[in-house]
Amino acid sequence: MHGVRSIFAAGFAALLLAVAGTAAAATTVEDIRVWTENGRTRVVLDLSGPAQHNIFTLRGPDRLVVDLTNSRLSQKLSGTLPTSGAIRSIRSAVRSNGQLRVVLDLNEAVRSRSFAAGPNGKYGDRLVIDLQGRGPLQAVKQAADRYQSGRDIVIAIDPGHGGHDPGAVGRGKTREKNVVLSVSKLLAERINAQPGMKAILTRSTDVYVEHRERMETARRARADLFISVHADAVDDPRPQGSSVYVLSLKGASDEAAKRLAERENASALVGGVHLSDKDQVLASVLLDLSQNAALSASLDVGDKVIRELANLGPVHRRTVQQAGFLVLKSPDVPSILVEAAFISNPSEEKKLRSETHQRRLADAILAGISNYFHANPPPDTRLAMNLKGTSGGSRQHVIVRGDTLSEIAERYNVSLGTLRSVNNLSSNSLKVGQKLRIPATAGS
Template sequence: MLGLGFGLGLGNSVWAASVEGVRLWKAPDHTRFVFDLNVATPHHVFMLDNPHRVVVDLEKTTMQTLLGHLDYSDTFVSQIRSAKQKNGNLRVVFDLTQALKPKSFSLSPNDQYGHRLVIDLYNNAPKVVKTETNIAKVKSNNEFRNVIVAIDAGHGGEDPGAIGKKGSKEKDIVLAIARQLERLMKKEKGITPVLIRDGDYYLKLDKRRQLAREKYNADMFISIHADAFKDQRAHGASVFTLSRSGATSGMARYLAEKANQSDIVGGVITEEENELMRRVLVDLAMEGVLEHSFYLGKHILEELGDVSALHKKRVEQAGFRVLKSPEMVSLLVETGFISNPKEEKLLRTKAYQKKLARAVLSGTREYFTRYPLPGTYYAWKKQHSGQFARHTIKKGDTLSTIANYYHVPVKHLREVNQIETDVIRVGKVLLIPQG
């Protein structure tokens, strides 16, 4: 028996170490508890059965915060309790509804947090996630498949990303944009979207690529961000692809370095061998993934320019670790600078988030139309494009005038070209149904 009392046992200043706050993050495969400490302190974790429990002992530590605010509903934790032991140690007990696998580690202070103790409780059996679409690349009755687009909302959980003057957190804004993009893509013929992060939890950078590649078998990886810079005047959306060598600008290098630090802020310790990364980059170059990532970036950047100021009018390149995948066309979209007060205000609104998502969708659609993958709807559409006339949009054209000229319903023009709004761009080529 543990002989623990319920409650907190709030200590006093005699003790050197204290728990000053506790946070909780729920991920699909584990629940994370983060203990904020005033100083680093040794700890020990072990499991008990009948009933299932995880026990954490912190040496010479007191609890200086309350645990009642933690919402551990929808987890396998039924109760958390703590007590000070006679030897001066603090014991925290997690009562469980089933056996979980604990993992713990300490983190040193960084720009956002002080000393931390992280306790991850992993599910033995991952939750089954129901999806509306079978993600496997199975052909439909029409003998073509959808392209699969992995949408990655940056940061999450312990890592808030950039924080604006009004308190906006990058992790929240980019998740909202990612969800908007997913909703729009679900309506798009020929595309199956999947969200890599669909909640407030952190995924390490390598895990994001792994999920896209191995779980979803994705054809494309789009990472959504909204960063910050020390100069509040910095503004505008940007698109980045992985660089074979150095960054294309100082800002690109700065943003890549910040993004690559996410694992440290988010509570993940990673080691990456230079030789492995060198081989990956060689493979990327050989397979043409970098080149096609650049093509995709150009189309998305062009569409973003219609709804947002652009920080740079070219696709930039830098060493973003989350993009280092040899199997997928991959890019990172910076939707704006949350450090810019005007852009922060825009990024907080659902209307602007939807405009950004629609621009990313339009660029993605244009890429797949120009470079269709074999066996996909876009390849089928290109193969049968002889059944369509082509019209290059000129200044003054509208969908109605084009439809009248070719004697086709506006509805058919919208369906064939997958147009949702009345906005059309000069120079874009429309397919006109014949017969």
Template sequence: MKRRFGLLLLGWLTSLWAVAAEVTQVRVWADAERTRLVLDLDAPVEHELFTLSGPERVVVDLEGTRLSADKLERATSGPIRNLRHGVRNGRDLRLVLDLSGPVKARSFLLKPDQESGHRLVVDLETSGQARRAPERPVKSVDQIRSPRDLVIAIDPGHGGKDPGARGTHGTHEKQVVLEIARRLARHVNQEPGMRAVLTRDGDRFLSLRQRMDIARKHDADLFVSVHADAFRDRRVQGSSVYVLSRRGASSEMARILAQSENAADLAGGVSLNDKDELLRSVILDLSQSASIEASLEVADNVLQGLQQVGKVHKDHVQQAGFVVLKSPDIPSILVETAFISNPGEERKLKQAGHQEKLARAMLAGIRNYFYSNPPPGTYVALHNPREYVIRRGDTLSEIASRYNVSLRALRATNGLNGDRLYVGQTLRIPEAGEG
């Protein structure tokens, strides 16, 4: 689906849901590095955040939202001197945070969980400047739980009674991909803010949909299925990365819509059971389109990582209708690490050193994707990465802009005399004021 068409559909869908939300509570919490403002909501909202100078202010506009005056906690904390609110455009809520000095502001939404409902979180960072003491005690302080880890579901293909492909010298696909998947899981678990879930950690048979269900049970942010391809021509070699094709997405959508009892919570947390057929299909199509778009981006990152290890079968991401890629709510990729039918690649697949290289290459692609696209409320979203691995098409000026650092500082930190970069190169991102 074209991005523009998707945005038009999203706008239409949003208008169908234009029911006023209410802020049920306003909470403030501060520590030495950050001040956090939390708005408890009784429904999801669209919002916009921006800053103003002279004097310093942060403005938050919430569409179709109302706030009772008695719900606004008129307390100061950190750089917040005062909180004001008003009605904008007759239906939107505008919150204004009057500040004692400049801040770096960001916001994100949290979905309901077992303890809390919808929440809008606004974080203010003062870049180490001295914070203004509160004018009066805060009446209601609530420390938000630590940001969550990204969950990476890693799926070693085949297993148990299904050995997968077999190499010339008798190597079974199910065993080598399990070793690679275990190595990838270890590296993921060593990453701050990431946690791996293996669909199988032994020689066990799982159906294709059981693998998808395991990922969904753990609320996975990404599903990575690991395989080793085979072909009748033993000369064929190289790695490949697949995402779901549009044809595969369409057939899966038809299957889900035909089984209404399985349609709940398959569209980014939105239940489809209480929607009519047209609205259900639109919501699901939007979710699938977003999932495929994210899958393509992470797949491209992983493919670029694999190019640093050895030959790739095709230099672009491929699309197919593999069942394990059909989750409409989880970005999913399938990695063919090598052709086990090629004697040379079969030999490498059994080597611990090569398995390690493949696992590290996949991790590099996963890291690059999530550092560029951190989901709200995650550790990665709240902690800027201090390293960046160059991908095809990157420029130094774009990287400097992304991390809000100067070109001069970026060059000085990495000992660069010009702007030339190469794929796979690792840059250190300078801290504020460094360089």
């Protein structure tokens, strides 16, 4: 008994020394890694040295706070931090007492535990945090709640090309099929974290899928929107920026749009699919009957998406373009095609490979989609029911000194894009005393 006690005391003294030793040089959080398995989410903070920590959870909205004594976040973590499983987003701030506060915004209440781990193999000091979602009973209750309060909006995301069809290839050998798959997966993750929205992917691995099969996947899932993700390419290395296309019933909006559609459609032949004469006739009849409605929705959602993409940098075309893309020919599902950037432009090729930029693209596309569905919620959805339930009493926020638009969006659980669009804000600047309308969210 005494033996244990003295070992403990010695350990404690060593810990105090270690803390005293690190008081001058702050510990750096070099990396944050997140992954999910069997309903459990693990977060690992890779540290430059040991650091004292304290964690606690907060409700409404659910979040987990990690305070690290005398620590800083590495410069390279300045972009968007990873999310997965129970974690919706990660933020951090250095507090006046030198503590680094890392806040994990959660999709649900969790049980948590944390422990420090010393250097081991290729890893240095780490802080490990495990989050366990609530049990299966809770899942059943959530499913029941969902049933009573309307269905999810379903977004079918279609990463272009795949398998033997690489799509466009950049000068640095980047293949369109790979970068659009990454962007699509990030977008699906973001959509699935939105209450009342669900994403499905037409492919989630490096396989070739025929155009028709892609549309069928969306149809079977009763998708409210089909969004095909691509990267543009031309011989000239200079053109840059995103474009958004919808199907044209008459002809391409211009010669460049026509050539692009021909390039994107060519993979249908590579995959062995021919749009036969019979299909053309059938397609035109179906298109006449129901596509006018879907097309007007497509134009509307496309417009919201290109507006959000324009916030990331110069866009190739400011307005929605039209061309005869085969993959957009579902007669009843509003469909858009996003050319995220020019893979033929060396600096955009580099950006397309960066996960930070891929996340920005996914966020911008999500903001556009979310704006559209907040303005046009399909009637049987959870979003429509929530918007109806609160339409008489939408909230208001009066700006005080120090408020930022992103903090307000976060506080009320609405997207930045939605907040901007319902208040007709063209920039993020705010005036003290200004009143913002806070739209109802699907989750509230």
